[in-house]
Amino acid sequence: MTRKPKRKVTIRDVADLVGVHHSTVSRALSPNKRDKISPAVVKKVERAAKKLGYFPNIVASSLKQNRSYAFGVLIPDLMNPVFPPIIRGIQDTAEAVGYTVITANTDDEEEKERSALRMMQGRSIEGMLILTARREDPIVEECIEYDIPFVLVNRNVDREGVNAVVIDEDFGIRSVLDHLISLKHTRIAHVAGPQHTSTGYQRAKAFTEYLRIHNLPTDLVETTKKFTIEEGRRAFRKMLAADNSFTAVVAGNDLLALGCMEAMNEMGLLVPENISITGYDDILFLERMSPALTTVQVPKYEMGSQATKTLLEMVGGETTAPVVLRMQPRLVIRNSTAIASR
Secondary structure (H helix, E strand, O other), rough: OOOOOOOOOOOOHHHHOOOOHHHHHHOOOOOOOOOHHOOOHHHHHHHHHHHHHHOHHHHHHHHHHHHOEEEEEEEEEOOOOOOOHHHHHHHHHHHHOOOEEEEEOOOOOOHHHHHHHHHHHHHHOEEEEOOOOOOOOOOHHHHHHHOOEEEEOOOOOOOOOEEEEEEEEEHHHHHHHHHHHHOOOOEEEEOOOOOOOHHHHHHHHHHHHHHHHHHOOOOEEEEOOOOOOOHHHHHHHHHHHHOOOOEEEEEEOOOHHHHHHHHHHOOOOOOOOOEEOOOOOOOHHHHHHHHOOOEEEEOHHHHHHHHHHHHHHHHOOOOOOOOOOEEEEEEEEEOOOOOOOO
């Protein structure tokens, strides 16, 4: 005996169970419209929908309104622990108002970024959150050319007229240097991030400028190709081979700092007894290391959330002049820094 297929539950079934019009059910189940319905009715509708097994047809709704309610997100390296909290801030903020987030890891490669952008355009995304920006970035130029709303997150570009949510890099680096100078360090080195990124470039620039203000030498800077542990290890070894007089290292991010610490361990040097090390970002579990890493704490979740709010305002038609919002980091002092060794 063949069983008759179960009839699909519709929005009218939910409306009949609650005793309201089907348009009320539609608004109650829509995150960006439910504020027009009383909370009591919203709860009744949600209970009825759950009981009947009804789920709104998002695709049909999108087609009807000619909107996708989706944002695209480009990530340079999902293995870098700095990015997941930013993504969480983006996702929580977008989903709270009914938007879906489509993410793409690009390995910081331009061709992968182009392919990801094409894929997202094919899905009719309404805007982009770009975490991959280089100082001169063709993806940004493409978004401008095709009139795709976008907000840069964490990284910025060398041009005016874009919306970005980034970190006040000058404040972060100066707080690190103030700390090291207070510990009597006068020969301070910098393992800088990639100079084609605003984060690598601006942190290195702030480093040299602030040391000049204090009349301290600025010649100990080694740049890296990527923000990775391997690059931090390589840069530290190269720097130490050229000049072993420095007593502290300011790393361009936490992964570079971990690479410096690995190199020191391999060479039989102690942190901070021989050389103090600082990082930047405050990724997870640094406080559980031995020694725990002194670093600059970046408000990662808040940065992702704020960037999403800015993008929502843009796609909602709130026309305002583009703005670069610089969020303030804070120094977290742990055990990887100490008074300068002789």
